[in-house]
Amino acid sequence: MMRESKRKRLEAKGWRVGSTGEFLNLSPEEAAYVELKIKLASKLREWRARRRLTQGDLARRVKSSQSRVAKMEAGDPSVSLDLLIRTLLALGASSREIARIITSRRRATAA
Amino acid sequence: MMRESKRKRLEAKGWRVGSTGEFLNLSPEEAAYVELKIKLASKLREWRARRRLTQGDLARRVKSSQSRVAKMEAGDPSVSLDLLIRTLLALGASSREIARIITSRRRATAA
DNA sequence: TGACGATATGTCGGATGTGACATATACTCC
């Protein structure tokens, strides 16, 4: 399956700003994939912020590294849905909560 | 993150039969991960069966191969959540539908 | 200003995942 090729063009910049660029040349499923990732990513950051943990703390908890956590929270292309979901599960999220995250409407990022 | 190590012991056989072996030595999040995978996997098979497509047909549609589709539908350890979700998205599933699958209660496999 | 703590970005070696192919198994229908 393709995907990463097109993704690359994205990460050059942008796509965190608006509403996840359908205005860019993403196929519907690519857009949906990125949307999903961003939702999980920002939920993860939210979770961590609420408990006032540093990325390093969180990393230790799920046996990862600070840099990878940063990438997770940024929805970096090098992070898979798989890792995001496993991480949330490792933090005790239930499948119901995961589902809620997935259906949630994404709140505007910054102003 | 560990995971695959333990998983290996599973695939020797079993784990498709009962209720996804908490009776095996899986940590809660590992169990949840496998559960999730199985739900998506069986939904995929269901989707395909309903349209009376062969695995080969489906594979062509999502640019994969018959064997990988078989593995996806079997929830094989070599298949990531990522691939399962991307495939469902590629088949036109909405995030809402994905979420529904995730929360769904799994029906008994065979008798 | 500088020092400090937190987060971001870049890179790399090794681990996992992926499509493809070969082959095995299963199930008709003749």
Add this chain to the structure above:
DNA sequence: GGAGTATATGTCACATCCGACATATCGTCA
């Protein structure tokens, strides 16, 4: 029994992902 079609299983080369490390950027406090 064989032929034909579908699905399962094993393997492999190549791609992608991962944790780790180094380093850069940012924010705050003195």
